[in-house]
Amino acid sequence: MGSTARNDIKALADLFRSTDESIVSQRHLMVIVVYLMVSAACAAPIAMAATTLWLRILLAAVLLVTFLAMMRHTVARVRALDEFEQLIAYRSLATAGFIAVWFVLFTGTVFLLIGFDNLFIVMALGPPEFWLCAALFMRGAENAYARGRDV
């Protein structure tokens, strides 16, 4: 493995290394991981043509409820932050939302072009991608703007 790749992995590890005072805490990251797992568990059967309509509706409902719970959790967290941290959080959420919309549009278009016409999976992958991006951006912004030493 080259040194650039090692540095990238180290940078990613640093990004996720949590402290209690961080905007995206270890607990918040765990919630995101659980959300990703729930989404993956729902998205795969939804995408399968063999799945019955009722099962698809049930899984889609689970996905929606999890997404709303995630949104509620994040809004509560962001409201508890101070003004500077809120600025970082809202910017990160807005950027992640923008990327997620493009991800759904772009991936959906590519899937349609190659003949894979099940858009459920694209719709199911968009929200988890949004949360992951948001968490990464918050960590990145925090590192860029406010992670100086306490001198």
Next chain:
Amino acid sequence: MRNRLKELRAAEGWSQADLAERVGVSRQSVNAVETGKYDPSLPLAFEFARTFGLPIEEIFLGDRQASD
């Protein structure tokens, strides 16, 4: 906008975390304000002023003031 937060904090012997606790924000926010990466809102600027017992204009300097 420039500020004298670091200098005033050092004079009191406080760390960024100490000042953050007194003002009621995170240490990252104090760091961002000190390094000029973020300009605080008026309420937060007043809170800094109250904490140091100084008028706002003695802590935060506009670009014109700083160059004089």
